Amino acid sequence: MKRIGMLTSGGDCQALNAAMRGVVKSVSHSGEDVEIYGFIDGYRGLIYGDFRMLTSRDFSGILTKGGTILGSSRTPFKTIKDPDENGLDKVEAMKQNYYKLKLDCLVILGGNGTHKTANLLREEGLNIVTLPKTIDNDLYGTDMTFGFQSAVNIATDAIDCIHTTAASHGRVFIVEVMGHKVGWLTLNAGMAGGADIILIPEIPYDIDKVVDAIEARHTGGSKFTILAVAEGAISKEDAALSKKELKEKMKNYTYPSVSYEIADKIQKKSNYEVRVTVPGHTQRGGSPCPYDRVFASRLGSEAGKLIMKGEYGFMVGIKNREIIKVPLEDVAGKLKYVSPDASIIKEAKMLGISFGD
């Protein structure tokens, strides 16, 4: 009999349920008896012993369901070793709950921060298997994360809608896409939506180049321009600042978000009217797209296999279209960035897309 703990941590995304269903179907299919302990709201549930016993029936019919049936919360890695407000040692509490329930392993679904804590628990001796969940596709060690393609679809839908209205009114439009540190989502949604300018954190922009690109379009007869801008887009000047200088500068930041700042700059440097749209949290929600459903199911299936074989300490990912396992210590704390020299960037530039650089 296997006793499996499971939790979803960090910002939710599409296909979390599909992935968990995959794990449970796979383990059940092996024939061995299984008990699933679902911890509520991520690490919080593990810390405070808040869990539900689940059966394979609970995972039936959730393949297409957005969100997570276990709930999620953000539990920052930065403070994970600090005691909570009542003095509780959180790491110790997680270990105690793990041992008290006699768990064989913990299946943890999450993104970058989640993986750091997962790796810490592994170092503390717990049996861990993780699944790479994030709309940002920024996890190191895997070609792809689930949630990403679904989020691309939603962000692209937004750009498609904006396209018709921008064309009708001859305006400059900014669509702000999620991604504070990494530009995969903006890059893909921008290319899919036919954005003319794409600004991502990895390629700091020069506002004059951005305005030039807009003007070149208008000179060429196009009446409108669409920018796909990542939440973490950054100007060359700001990128040149030290962390401390930037922090200082941000104290007086008054824009709701970076797109409003860029809109303001464009309007000041030209006479174009710029509008901003922020799809925001919708990018995390709704039913997973078929790609993510297949991908998350495959990951879950392989995670189940690892569990049955007792192979722990891995993130399950994908490499060259094959599902793989990667040691947690090789993954935790590393981000997968868009390289400014990546082929896809060159291809995008050949399509006439400006990155403002």
Added chain:
Amino acid sequence: MKRIGMLTSGGDCQALNAAMRGVVKSVSHSGEDVEIYGFIDGYRGLIYGDFRMLTSRDFSGILTKGGTILGSSRTPFKTIKDPDENGLDKVEAMKQNYYKLKLDCLVILGGNGTHKTANLLREEGLNIVTLPKTIDNDLYGTDMTFGFQSAVNIATDAIDCIHTTAASHGRVFIVEVMGHKVGWLTLNAGMAGGADIILIPEIPYDIDKVVDAIEARHTGGSKFTILAVAEGAISKEDAALSKKELKEKMKNYTYPSVSYEIADKIQKKSNYEVRVTVPGHTQRGGSPCPYDRVFASRLGSEAGKLIMKGEYGFMVGIKNREIIKVPLEDVAGKLKYVSPDASIIKEAKMLGISFGD
């Protein structure tokens, strides 16, 4: 031979192209020769004589296409009688262009402001037929406007996406829906998306009632609450102010939009974390939904019939599922509000939806 001028004015929306295609198909089907003069960017094109000659071929394949092939712009009625920056009398210019091109009539697609100008042109002696375009569904004299149902779909999609993320994180979420003066869009998207609280301009809210409704849900075991809030949602206190007082108060308004204000109030009166999402201009864009395509085509078809019969001075609308014509002077300048006593409001309240009143 008929010489028809055509223009789309005001904020664009879905099914403008479908409606124009309907007019042209219908007129062409009558067998009479037709020349179509498409004025570019709304009244601006009519004022400055900026137009394109169009054939029925230009209207082929645009049934499903969002936006408007003619472009649109906002030409405020308030200043329509004022000369432009070069001293041009705009109303006189429109009349001259109309007569110079020997038009038989003008087909004008637009919302509330557009209809005021259309009625003015009618009073000035021009032959006018209008079609009711707006995502707000606030035009007087017709049960429905095209664009509305498509916008409901997009706003509902946003709420659906937020639903899964709100449920996963146990949060209070506000989705801000378009509509400065009228709440039809918010009401319908809110009901379709399963919003728990709906705030519309016609029913001023009491923030304490809003917080009570959130707390009642959480007491009842629900971990999250979703609010659908119209851009023009207003508190009881603000609704009690005179126009002048309100204008004075708004001078110091620092929130990006009303949802942020309401989020702030809720957070101050309770300890709930509130997030805001603003789908914004996406609500105007993309391919029209099947309902709008059929509806706009029917309107266009009937407009063509009126033109062939030489019946001018009407808006074509719908009443009890039949396409009708309504004298422009009965329509212009009037808005169709949601009555706080409407059956649909009572029905919504019976479903447990709070309007904060």
Added chain:
Amino acid sequence: MKRIGMLTSGGDCQALNAAMRGVVKSVSHSGEDVEIYGFIDGYRGLIYGDFRMLTSRDFSGILTKGGTILGSSRTPFKTIKDPDENGLDKVEAMKQNYYKLKLDCLVILGGNGTHKTANLLREEGLNIVTLPKTIDNDLYGTDMTFGFQSAVNIATDAIDCIHTTAASHGRVFIVEVMGHKVGWLTLNAGMAGGADIILIPEIPYDIDKVVDAIEARHTGGSKFTILAVAEGAISKEDAALSKKELKEKMKNYTYPSVSYEIADKIQKKSNYEVRVTVPGHTQRGGSPCPYDRVFASRLGSEAGKLIMKGEYGFMVGIKNREIIKVPLEDVAGKLKYVSPDASIIKEAKMLGISFGD
């Protein structure tokens, strides 16, 4: 305390769950205690006493869910008074189960056949409230049925997809839309999808006119033609036959469905290659569209109100945008057809659509 029985009968469709949720929310909101007895698989569950006790929690989160949480089956009215294979009197059995459970009323969701049985139960003395469910929109006494608009969307999607492939290959394509007796669904999906020819049961077609319409398009420069054909489309010759003659003729019918027959006829009378697509049962499935969610919720809400007031023997419907109640005896057994003289047919013809008549 109210004891309410509930069942869904006949072919399933979208928004059945939304409607039931509306009833339960509305009754619960009234403050009175409620017990819900959900009969499984339609009248079958009522006949054989197969039910589940449900709480308002069972109806939470199902607004957007397709299908019916109670299951459904077809129980033909024609044989409802016949004993079952074990000699059981089905009508008597339904009455006995109703009285045994001390039900205050039965809420029945269904289409035409379902309403005949519901009316029979009313005549037998049971308290009945019904809700008009069908993708065919053919129920008498209501402007609209829920499921219809969702099915229009799916059928239109199919036509949209076929449009691009038909245009690319220069072919004649038939999309067969559900509807054996009534053409509302085909008419609306056809108009929304830009079909060139629409064939519905109410307007028997002349195959020569159909071929003429195709050839007129090709003469006019169009390389492809799309037909939206109802399952019950019928030729003028067949429509002229008596029921008995038609039955006799159908004995030797070898086509999988009517579209293949029409495709064959067109190919024989012309040299066009014709392809057939049959979306079939997909038209009944998937998440209800926002229109249906709002509409079904309103119907459910009003049904709850009737129940609390003890007003029974009604179907809840919609008339001129207001929710109404209609006596069951005025509704049962009557169908709402598309009139060949309806304005919408004339409008469609003015758009150049051929009905083959």
Added chain:
Amino acid sequence: MKRIGMLTSGGDCQALNAAMRGVVKSVSHSGEDVEIYGFIDGYRGLIYGDFRMLTSRDFSGILTKGGTILGSSRTPFKTIKDPDENGLDKVEAMKQNYYKLKLDCLVILGGNGTHKTANLLREEGLNIVTLPKTIDNDLYGTDMTFGFQSAVNIATDAIDCIHTTAASHGRVFIVEVMGHKVGWLTLNAGMAGGADIILIPEIPYDIDKVVDAIEARHTGGSKFTILAVAEGAISKEDAALSKKELKEKMKNYTYPSVSYEIADKIQKKSNYEVRVTVPGHTQRGGSPCPYDRVFASRLGSEAGKLIMKGEYGFMVGIKNREIIKVPLEDVAGKLKYVSPDASIIKEAKMLGISFGD
């Protein structure tokens, strides 16, 4: 100055326009002057000299448009060397038109048959660049073809819709997915749609195992079963026949398609009622999904680069997420099958999916 011929051949699919736009944008971006000769309806246009001069403007706004602006037709490779009905040597005619127009190269978008002819033209001395278009994803030498993911989405939508109706009625449903020789589309749509049984050409089925799988589900408490069946699904008995024997056997085949045969067999071996749905050509149509838009744009971009460098004789494909070029002679005539031993098949089986083997 570059003179580029372009054609799309074989069954159309999504993102053909996106790919062509990519080529043209990329070549134009290089700064060199370009003339595009678009041959109408595939090789037919090249054979008979039917073409249109196109400018980069023709490729603007088509990123999201389904189908192909050039039209397509099937020109079987088997008979390409045979003279046409007027005795014309087709291969010679294509060469003559190529030289007459002084083309620098031909860009050919197509699937398996198309590539055989493309390779023949290369052998005849023409400069060829090809792009891998097919919903079947069965082209050798590339990890992915464009059109595939869009078709997966449509087929999955169909299964999703069928899911709710199957569950409501407790039935066995077959969804027939495109793919005569290769099962990628059925496999992915089946996994994404949560199909319980997946039958593909590469894994011949044993009907008894299929019935067992259905009965195991029902024994386990599930009331319904969904099968995703490829057009080319084949039984173990038929797979054991020689080509000649199979051809002989098919002479008396009376089912509209394989799904009806399997439905019949299941019904004969059990007492389940089986329904069949065939989404058919809809799987080829509609707007390309964001994944295909990005992918096709990248392919087009790289094709443009090859053209500018004068590197001919290649198919542009993708390998391990990088765009690559593959010699045409290594690709032509080879199919990429699903291996019955592939990891994804094992993963699917661990999820409880039966392949009837």
